[in-house]
Amino acid sequence: MSAAAPPVAPPVTKNASPGASAAAHQAAAKRRRRRNLLVGWSFILPNFLGFAALTLVPVIGALAMAFTQWDSYSTPKWVGLDNFQRLWNDSNFWAALQNTFYYAAGHIPLTLGVSLGLAVLLNQKLRGVHVLRTAFFFPYITSLVAVAVVWNMLLSPDSGPVNQFLSFLGVDHPPGWTSSRDWAMPALIIASVWRDMGYYMVLFLAGLQTVPAELYEAARMDGAGPWQRFWHVTLPGLRPTTFFVTVMITVSSFKVFDLVQVMTEGGPGRSTLVLSQLIFREGITQGRFGYASAVSLALFLICLVITVIQFQMQRRSER
């Protein structure tokens, strides 16, 4: 603050008649509202123009394009539900759908569990706890290609360190990881959990700060051990955070692309092909805009339905 402004209203002229003053007041208010509208919009406009042209219009465009036949060289033609019929009969779509759910089924619970566990451990008052928090956050800021490269090498079937370790533990036939149809998806899930856990750990740590310390004290007085305190104090106190984090992890796992593209490119075969890759292949590589938009719509609907279900469950549990 530059100057100490008086918090009192400016003096009002007393000699005008009440009616005139009310009219003047109204006109002034109207002027202020109009000014506010112009100034308010002027603040938003630079961002809004870009946002409207490159986010809002494409979002609406994706909805419309799903009902057209449109290739990069032709003009769009309205075809109703044709694209969806094709989708229904496209085995790639079903494979991608299945793989996306498989990925989500592994990624969501593991990331939730690991990041919550880390947050609880690192919420202790310990020397050097900040260093550890930073260490766990490291993977998240690492460039994705580097993550993919390192994990591909770590999981290398013949002589990768992970399989060497498994052999050392007595595993006779360690998995082939990304070169095997059965193990490629687990490999992706491992790498993705490793990458994301630090990010969600930060969210959980922020949530843990909101759990009142008195509750822990009271539980301790009642003779509750660490596990009981976790179940009866920490988890209920974290409920809003857990809900938020779950929604975020869920949406992020249904749109997974980068890691899959770099680690396995959807293979071997199509064992790790996911929905967003199918959109990319159909829409951008093949230039089938209409069909790709139908897949996009499917992806969007899945995210929407799951989010709505999660919100409903949250509301019910609050009651």
Next chain:
Amino acid sequence: MSTTVVRKVTGQIVLYVLLAAVAVAVLLPFIWMLISSVKDDRDVFTVPVQWIPEEFKWENFSSIWTRVPFAAYLGNSFFLSVVITFLQVLTGSFAAYGFAKMRFPGRDLLFTGYIATIAVPWQAYMVPQYVIMQKLGLVNSYTSLILLQAFGAFGVFLMRQFYLTIPVEISEAARLDGLTEYGIWARIVLPLSKPALASLALLTFVNTWNDYMGPFIYLTDNRLWTVQLGLRAFIGQYDAESAMIMTGSVLSVVPVLAVFLLGQRYFVEGIATTGVKG
């Protein structure tokens, strides 16, 4: 009395050992990457793993620059990240003022639109975006990537969250002092929101630097490639040169690591207050 002390101390020791073990496990891939980057290609996959190389090949770090245009890739990534971060912070904080501190009809509806698109996965509208860019002739140029990422709803959302915590009285007082709304934004709100600006800048920089899909879709010309694309292509070409690939990976991480270590406080703050990914 003494048994509780003993139990407490043992508990602490167990916790430390546990945490240390988990930390090592988490950092092991990094350590392995660093060590492999100064190995000979043959020594990357030895059985058992050599945690300390027989000889350190520091020359990996000097020869990579001549094998691939790595310096150019780093420069490209840096340019894109800086421009996008600057625009995102500028337009985001400006728009956030309108949403947080001004009252006018249509404001809340518009903001709901912003929020709603944050929840729509980008993959669901990347094809129409691509079509727009194609029609504008901007595919294979930085302009496309800059336009796509500079006006994100995320920056607006993050900055608005912060502005809402600035007391209304401050801007009221400034208004009585005769400052215009633009003046209030530039001279009062911006200086007050340095931590939030730093969070947004750091998150945007790191996200842009690490972005793979955007450049992958839009940049076909090798000269325009970012570090991520360059590294990916390098892996394809020099499949057998595992050590050199690790060298490249290390180099792709170093700049972002420096940024992270400089501003990690703001990082954590930004994520903790919004939780939304850019």
